Amino acid sequence: MAQNPQTAEPSRPGEFDLIADYFAPLASRPGAFGLLDDAACLPARPGTDVVVTKDSLAANVHFLATDPPDLIARKALRVNLSDLAAKGAEPFAYFLSLALPPDWTEAWIADFTRGLREDQEMYGIDLYGGDTLKSPGGLVVSITAVGHLPTGTMVTRLGGRSDDLLFVTGTIGDAALGLKVHTGDPKVAEWHLAASQQAELRDRYLLPRPRVALCEAVRAHASAAMDVSDGLLGDLGKLCRASGLGAVLQSDRVPFSAPVASAIESGGAALDLALDGGDDYEVLLAIPPGRQADFEADAAKVGISTTRIGSLTKFAPGVSVIDAGGETVPMRSRSFEHF
Amino acid sequence: MAQNPQTAEPSRPGEFDLIADYFAPLASRPGAFGLLDDAACLPARPGTDVVVTKDSLAANVHFLATDPPDLIARKALRVNLSDLAAKGAEPFAYFLSLALPPDWTEAWIADFTRGLREDQEMYGIDLYGGDTLKSPGGLVVSITAVGHLPTGTMVTRLGGRSDDLLFVTGTIGDAALGLKVHTGDPKVAEWHLAASQQAELRDRYLLPRPRVALCEAVRAHASAAMDVSDGLLGDLGKLCRASGLGAVLQSDRVPFSAPVASAIESGGAALDLALDGGDDYEVLLAIPPGRQADFEADAAKVGISTTRIGSLTKFAPGVSVIDAGGETVPMRSRSFEHF
Numbered sequence: 259m260a261q262n263p264q265t266a267e268p269s270r271p272g273e274f275d276l277i278a279d280y281f282a283p284l285a286s287r288p289g290a291f292g293l294l295d296d297a298a299c300l301p302a303r304p305g306t307d308v309v310v311t312k313d314s315l316a317a318n319v320h321f322l323a324t325d326p327p328d329l330i331a332r333k334a335l336r337v338n339l340s341d342l343a344a345k346g347a348e349p350f351a352y353f354l355s356l357a358l359p360p361d362w363t364e365a366w367i368a369d370f371t372r373g374l375r376e377d378q379e380m381y382g383i384d385l386y387g388g389d390t391l392k393s394p395g396g397l398v399v400s401i402t403a404v405g406h407l408p409t410g411t412m413v414t415r416l417g418g419r420s421d422d423l424l425f426v427t428g429t430i431g432d433a434a435l436g437l438k439v440h441t442g443d444p445k446v447a448e449w450h451l452a453a454s455q456q457a458e459l460r461d462r463y464l465l466p467r468p469r470v471a472l473c474e475a476v477r478a479h480a481s482a483a484m485d486v487s488d489g490l491l492g493d494l495g496k497l498c499r500a501s502g503l504g505a506v507l508q509s510d511r512v513p514f515s516a517p518v519a520s521a522i523e524s525g526g527a528a529l530d531l532a533l534d535g536g537d538d539y540e541v542l543l544a545i546p547p548g549r550q551a552d553f554e555a556d557a558a559k560v561g562i563s564t565t566r567i568g569s570l571t572k573f574a575p576g577v578s579v580i581d582a583g584g585e586t587v588p589m590r591s592r593s594f595e596h597f
Numbered sequence: 598m599a600q601n602p603q604t605a606e607p608s609r610p611g612e613f614d615l616i617a618d619y620f621a622p623l624a625s626r627p628g629a630f631g632l633l634d635d636a637a638c639l640p641a642r643p644g645t646d647v648v649v650t651k652d653s654l655a656a657n658v659h660f661l662a663t664d665p666p667d668l669i670a671r672k673a674l675r676v677n678l679s680d681l682a683a684k685g686a687e688p689f690a691y692f693l694s695l696a697l698p699p700d701w702t703e704a705w706i707a708d709f710t711r712g713l714r715e716d717q718e719m720y721g722i723d724l725y726g727g728d729t730l731k732s733p734g735g736l737v738v739s740i741t742a743v744g745h746l747p748t749g750t751m752v753t754r755l756g757g758r759s760d761d762l763l764f765v766t767g768t769i770g771d772a773a774l775g776l777k778v779h780t781g782d783p784k785v786a787e788w789h790l791a792a793s794q795q796a797e798l799r800d801r802y803l804l805p806r807p808r809v810a811l812c813e814a815v816r817a818h819a820s821a822a823m824d825v826s827d828g829l830l831g832d833l834g835k836l837c838r839a840s841g842l843g844a845v846l847q848s849d850r851v852p853f854s855a856p857v858a859s860a861i862e863s864g865g866a867a868l869d870l871a872l873d874g875g876d877d878y879e880v881l882l883a884i885p886p887g888r889q890a891d892f893e894a895d896a897a898k899v900g901i902s903t904t905r906i907g908s909l910t911k912f913a914p915g916v917s918v919i920d921a922g923g924e925t926v927p928m929r930s931r932s933f934e935h936f
Binding site for chain 1: 630633634635636637638639640641643645646647648649650651652653654655656657658659680681683684686692693694696698725726727728730731732733734735737739741743748751753754755823824826835838839
């Protein structure tokens, strides 16, 4: 659709220069054609399947519009890499649609693309295409990430079996509490955390750490897996529904970082928030009992901690939370809705 | 990020029901896992390359927020199919990120997904994944479309050769003039068009007709091709830059529909608008002179009209427009900027 010429905004580059100066340098693979084309050709890899995920983030829904642009870029990329990792896929390509608000600046783009470059190098991925567009209502970052894996080895949410053991990577709840720190929520005062602990939680919210290194172990051992992005309880409920099973979650086994454990001890509903809040970007896996030792060993080899937190049951549907004594813990069990 | 529970909006389905009721029925292929997973597995097709394009549309930039939801859906899909067709790729899959404004309704979603279904059936494609999210600032529809073609046969913008003949499909300018009709622009009165002609133009704006049937002929004959989405002159300039060539465009040869031809005759800057306006979604091709007859025959076989409008030249860069007498026509030559 027709737009006003850029002459009204002489200090900003036009679309062509923006792509040439900031995005084309991120797209150096042959199939990306230096972003001179409007489509990309993904290299055929015999013996592999292509796994695709597409997750978008909107300002003031998934991040604050005022967050550092490089962190917005890296978060948008990483939430997609997290999805691929949980399927056992190694990422290699991504596409970006960047819907820019009217007040975008070249400095913002420079920071945003710097963030993309840092993560491209960290994860060995390349930009293959996408578009930039005007978004009168605010920033929306849409990423499509592409990975590959040996044919027929993708791990879904649907394959869980009764008595599979439930494992989760890393620690749970840091980002949900970190968001409260980031937005200056008064609830944070009730947790009596040191400033350094608050900063640690906030960092976990701002910059997810997708478990890309786990993808081989996921493929080798998991009957079902997904990333934990909308809260452990809600996401476990989704895995149960997709697999046609129920689950028992042992609340005393859920791995918490020191700051989250402190916050839970101090009360203030931090346990609910930790189990129900989003943005963990850890991996939840269903592991057949006979594979537990091998899975734990393979995860440890790539430096990723894993914790057994419960098991799948044939008593579908639903997730029961029990404490150390086996008593049922009443929980608000729901997954965050993104609209 | 945490959202208010849906209890504040009791009349609208939650994300889970929305996916189950409206989107999952569009995702019936095995690799889409009924949208129960957060990633899709694209079937491996030996001997083929995967071609991917990603184009997003924002309300009040690429369409009006008040446009019929089924037409918004179909336009969003079709602009991506148009990109694939111009590369010679047959579409088979798409992913959708739907960023919904706060006032979305279930009826809107029902109409939107009905539009998707109609076009899925028309073009033989399936939904494989994506996400829905809240967009405080307004609707953004982001589509990633995936096609395939025999390995190594993708046609890019980069392969044009000096003396290649330039062809374009269909007619040019209908949508650019149609947008003026759609928005009630006073300029329309200067064109003295019948109501039926205005409606014809408006329809071309609202619902592109991607040239999917041409993809085999594109692969067989074109040394370079692209879809015309941002205006013929500007897009030809992009093809020239990508191929490192210049072009001569014969303005008297550009194919216009009867309403556009009438509007041009009546003055009112309609020629500039037709050559420079966006949303044509026709295909621009560079055809080696020796292949002209075969290309025209193959296009005619699939019912697509093609017109020779000029040629590529080694006098890079830039596009010269000449009239029937060979005189240079001064043009505002630029491509529309989407931000």
